[in-house]
Amino acid sequence: MTESISESISESLAAGAQRAKLSPAMAAVAERLLVDVAGLCVAARKADYVQAALAAWEADGRCTAIGHARTLDAAGAAFVNGTAAHGEDFDDTFEGGPVHSGAVIVPAVLAVAEREKISGSDAARSIAIGVEVMCRASLVAPKLIHKAGFHPTAVLGAMGAAAAVSTLLGLSKGEFVNALGIAGSMASGIIEYLAEGAWTKRLHPGWAAQSGIRAADLAHAGFVGPRTVFEGEHGLFHGFARTTDGQWDKLLDGFGSRWVTSTIAFKLYPCGTMTHPYIDCARRLSKKIAVENIEEIVCEAAEGTLHRLWEPLAAKQRPPNAYAGKFSTPYCIASGFVLGNAGLDAFTEERVRDPRLVALAGKVRYEIDPDNPYPNEYTGHVRVKMKNGSVLEERQPHLRGGAHEPLSRADVEDKFRHNCAYGGWSKQQADQFLAWAKGAFDARAIDLAGFRR
Numbered sequence: 001m002t003e004s005i006s007e008s009i010s011e012s013l014a015a016g017a018q019r020a021k022l023s024p025a026m027a028a029v030a031e032r033l034l035v036d037v038a039g040l041c042v043a044a045r046k047a048d049y050v051q052a053a054l055a056a057w058e059a060d061g062r063c064t065a066i067g068h069a070r071t072l073d074a075a076g077a078a079f080v081n082g083t084a085a086h087g088e089d090f091d092d093t094f095e096g097g098p099v100h101s102g103a104v105i106v107p108a109v110l111a112v113a114e115r116e117k118i119s120g121s122d123a124a125r126s127i128a129i130g131v132e133v134m135c136r137a138s139l140v141a142p143k144l145i146h147k148a149g150f151h152p153t154a155v156l157g158a159m160g161a162a163a164a165v166s167t168l169l170g171l172s173k174g175e176f177v178n179a180l181g182i183a184g185s186m187a188s189g190i191i192e193y194l195a196e197g198a199w200t201k202r203l204h205p206g207w208a209a210q211s212g213i214r215a216a217d218l219a220h221a222g223f224v225g226p227r228t229v230f231e232g233e234h235g236l237f238h239g240f241a242r243t244t245d246g247q248w249d250k251l252l253d254g255f256g257s258r259w260v261t262s263t264i265a266f267k268l269y270p271c272g273t274m275t276h277p278y279i280d281c282a283r284r285l286s287k288k289i290a291v292e293n294i295e296e297i298v299c300e301a302a303e304g305t306l307h308r309l310w311e312p313l314a315a316k317q318r319p320p321n322a323y324a325g326k327f328s329t330p331y332c333i334a335s336g337f338v339l340g341n342a343g344l345d346a347f348t349e350e351r352v353r354d355p356r357l358v359a360l361a362g363k364v365r366y367e368i369d370p371d372n373p374y375p376n377e378y379t380g381h382v383r384v385k386m387k388n389g390s391v392l393e394e395r396q397p398h399l400r401g402g403a404h405e406p407l408s409r410a411d412v413e414d415k416f417r418h419n420c421a422y423g424g425w426s427k428q429q430a431d432q433f434l435a436w437a438k439g440a441f442d443a444r445a446i447d448l449a450g451f452r453r
Contacts (some may be wrong), residue, residue: 003246005230010176013167013257022128024260027441030124032412033102033131033439036092036266037085038451040103041066041418042423043344044084049134049199051207053083063111064448067423072279072453074111075210078161081107082206086153088344089206090270090419094261096375096404097138097152098273101264102376103205104157105130105164108212112165113446124441128259130212132165133251135261137230139235140246142375143304146191148242154189154204157239157241159230161212172425179216184236186211196306197324207221249310265402266412269342271326277396278329282336284394285384291337291356293333293387294363297327300381301366302374310366317362322347330364331357333382346420378402 003011022030033251040156044050054068057080060074065080066193071079085091085103092102105127113123137156145152162183166176185207193201193406219225229235230251231244238244264388269276278299301310309329310316325332325347334357335342351357372379380396398404407415432449440446 002419004177004227006177006180007173008252008438009163009180009255010173013176014127014173014250015274020052022125023262024437026259027124028130028409029131029262029264029443030127030410031389031408031437033092033106033127034262034268034440035412035416035434037081037102037106038066038433039124039419040088040090041081041084041087042425043090043237043419044087045423046260047084047087049202050080050084052202053080061115062334063114064452065329066451066453069426069452073101075213077114077202078107078111078209078213079206082112083203083204085108086205087202088270088347089201089272090267091163093265093267093273093402094135094138094264095204095399096133096142096374099134099138099156100153100205101131101157101160101261104134104153104161104208107167107206108161108209109164110207110446110448112168112216114448116370117325117445118167120439120443120446123377123446126164126168127301127310129167129256130160131261132255132259133163134160135264135385136251136255139250139260140230140248141241144241144243146304146308148191148240149200150240151189151191151204155187155236156209157205157208158183158187158211158215159236161209162215163212163322165212166219169216169220171216175219178223179219179226180223181217181227181229182223183212183215184225186308187236188241191308194327197319197321197327201325206286232359246284263403263406265399266407266415268401268407268415269332270344271332271342271346272309273399274374274378275329275332276301276399276401277294277378277384278333279336279342279380280396280400281380281394282333282405283340283384285392286337286340288392289386291360294337294360294384295386295387297360297364298383298385299333299364300369300372301329302372302379303370304374305329306366306368313365317364318358319352322349322352324394326354328361329366330361334360334363340400419439
């Protein structure tokens with residue numbers, strides 16, 4: 001019998017990767033993900049969609065939803081934290097995927113580690129492995145999951161979370177394979193939220209996180225899943241990418257010894273990742289020109305981003321609500337010009353109806369760049385034609401915060417502090433969490449009880 005993809009991953013972990021010491025680079029990634037995700041949970045804790053997620057979860061327990069007094073079962077804590085962490089689209093991204101792994105894997109691992117009183121070092125290793133599975137899987141069939149109408153973070157997140165929690169619980173090789181097999185039937189997430197700015201994208205990481213927990217718990221209890229869940233004739237990639245002919249070496253080669261996620265990107269703006277280089281271009285140009293003198297803005301764009309961030313153009317030029325604005329390149333560019341930034345305050349219901357932003361977004365259009373390197377690189381280009389006929393242009397060759405221009409630990413902590421202030425935490429509360437985070441992965445057990453307010 002040919003070894004399956006799941007079995008190959010399980011073998012790699014059994015051969016030493018599961019208990020091996022993390023590389024310094026991956027240990028740093030795990031720590032930054034912990035800080036970034038926690039800050040995002042605080043930033044969104046009072047938001048209507050987080051309150052709805054919390055109210056709708058039935059089961060109480062002993063696990064922490066960061067920033068909330070109510071404690072939940074592990075699945076519930078992972079769901080609420082994952083939804084909050086992704087809700088403002090300010091969480092990390094993996095260049096080449098793209099997927100948002102931190103908002104899935106960190107909540108899943110924290111919840112089960114708190115439930116089972118598991119050590120910080122095991123939690124860090126499990127985060128690294130879950131992120132690696134999820135991000136590597138995103139390279140197997142680039143762009144095809146999105147093209148088929150699904151959200152890669154939601155679909156592949158269930159698999160990464162199952163791998164992370166299976167590692168955390170010390171499942172056997174067979175149980176690990178079963179957990180992945182079970183998670184394949186829990187994976188889900190369509191991208192119809194794009195039509196009207198609905199909230200469903202926000203819950204995708206939380207749902208994937210709790211799915212991974214349930215899959216691992218079922219496998220641990222003896223439930224059997226298909227071992228060919230990834231590559232099978234009716235497997236995950238057939239269902240969500242419409243292919244079984246993937247680049248499986250991207251998932252398997254060097255797994256556990258060569259970490260492809262050591263350069264994971266941390267976001268500087270709370271909106272669609274591929275809009276960021278365009279915002280940078282707009283901000284630079286805004287210092288050189290008067291916005292009221294702009295006649296037209298034309299941008300080169302990657303074809304693979306059009307259906308999410310550019311089309312239908314008329315709707316993107318006038319997003320119906322604040323959340324839809326996060327996935328409108330014209331609106332994000334207008335924010336860069338008019339506001340000089342695109343922070344959390346750029347994506348409110350009041351802002352999205354600002355006549356200055358609406359007018360300028362209506363002047364933005366695109367041209368397809370057939371040589372654009374997406375998804376390997378996220379680039380930006382803004383060409384402005386002024387009313388006097390002059391033309392100014394800016395290009396951004398890469399995503400700031402990613403592999404080419406990474407954020408430092410201090411940068412991530414600064415972002416954390418701003419998010420905590422936005423969500424109503426005091427400086428003392430933010431300092432308390434940062435002090436805890438510095439030693440969390442050396443602790444005997446993960447305990448988030450101090451952060452339930």
